[in-house]
Amino acid sequence: MTSFEQATEPFRRELLAHCYRMLGSRHEAEDVVQETYLRAWRSFDGFEGRSSVRVWLYRIATNACLNALRGRRRRELPSTLDATAADVEWLEPLPDALVTPESDDPAAVVTSRHDLRLALIAGLQHLPPRQRAVLILREVLAIPATEVARMLDTTVASVKSALQRARATLDEVAPTADDLVEPTSPRARALLSEYIAGFENSDLSALERALRADASLEVAGSSTWFAGRATCLTFLATVIGTPGDWRMHPTTANDHPATYTYHQGKPWGMAVLTTTTTGIARLTVFPDPTLVPPPGPGRGG
Missing domain, CATH: 1.20.140.160 (PhyR, sigma-like (SL) domain)
Incomplete structure (x- = not known):
């Protein structure tokens, strides 16, 4: 060196x-x-x-x-x-x-x-x-x-x-929330697991349990975003598909729990979850396949 x-x-x-x-x-x-x-x-x-x-x-x-x-x-x-x-x-x-x-x-x-x-x-x-x-x-x-x-x-x-x-x-x-939980905490891990299970099993009830009543959801690349659990679930019902359509690898990004996301076997992007003591406050989704690393030890998460 x-x-x-x-x-x-x-x-x-x-x-x-x-x-x-x-x-x-x-x-x-x-x-x-x-x-x-x-x-x-x-x-x-x-x-x-x-x-x-x-x-x-x-x-x-x-x-x-x-x-x-x-x-x-x-x-x-x-x-x-x-x-x-x-x-x-x-x-x-x-x-x-x-x-x-x-x-x-x-x-x-x-x-x-x-x-x-x-x-x-x-x-x-x-x-x-x-x-x-x-x-x-x-x-x-x-x-x-x-x-x-x-x-x-x-x-x-x-x-x-x-x-x-x-x-x-x-x-x-950028007001700071006072009830955020660390991405490695048991609460954050449980919420991430419920989110992943909801998508991988096409189980809207799992997503409903994970989201706060005032949760929001936004998808980078779109000018539309959704506020309130009921509104978020209405949108999620249109994309959740059938069991097996989505596969997710847990990781962390921006000091939040996150997933590398695959759709029908192909890299799709990332989802970043803002987790709090009372549930997922925000889902921020980035539909960009280049954010998903290749399989293996160098996957970055």
């Missing part, structure tokens, strides 16, 4: 999480991380150590994300979509396995995922890119304001102002 690899590889997973928070797309985040490492490799001989390697990489990655976001619309979920919007770019999920630290410390693993929950990622998309960067660098990564100012070629006063505005906006568009 080269000195460059030794110095930079430990940060690859957290940089992917960072770029995903900025961009709302797993695929774009992976591309920007590759670009970050290429830029870092090209300039590594000139790295003078004025900051840590980690902060240096975050500076490169953040500015690469800002370049990627120039002139771009925010990524959407159906529930955040302006009805007049055209040429929509949709939010994508991120499997936890891609960004979970290679650590034996459960607290480190949990902390690394909390800032990837779908409601937060969707809320971040409402912020102008530089405000988004400041909020993530300061609030998620706890990088000092003076360092953030250097990373973004601005002043500390501008960083503090941007952070204040970003917090205010995020409080409006």
Whole structure:
């Protein structure tokens, strides 16, 4: 392993999480991380150590994300979509396995995922890119304001102002639920099992038991979404098919229980479940076969 690899590889997973928070797309985040490492490799001989390697990489990655976001619309979920919007770019999920630290410390693993929950990622998309960067660098990564100012070629006063505005906006568009349960908890596992059983056995009653009365369901790629258990079940009845049509592999994504989903034997996409103490509060479905990894140990979940 080269000195460059030794110095930079430990940060690859957290940089992917960072770029995903900025961009709302797993695929774009992976591309920007590759670009970050290429830029870092090209300039590594000139790295003078004025900051840590980690902060240096975050500076490169953040500015690469800002370049990627120039002139771009925010990524959407159906529930955040302006009805007049055209040429929509949709939010994508991120499997936890891609960004979970290679650590034996459960607290480190949990902390690394909390800032990837779908409601937060969707809320971040409402912020102008530089405000988004400041909020993530300061609030998620706890990088000092003076360092953030250097990373973004601005002043500390501008960083503090941007952070204040970003917090205010995020409080409006991404309120935090206080009854979420960890995806590895017995309650979340039970709800995921009931959801999977409902689809695989074409059992609407299992889905009814799993959903909260105020549950919502949205399918990325569609401008329509559904609110309330009865309305969700009416829609689910039209797609549930017959036993065996659907097969699901349990996983976790965005710090939520999730499934890799197959329809009639073919990769179909992912479903991400927002689970609470009282049931599934939200089903967010992503019908994109490229999100389903190949069979085998490298399936990412």
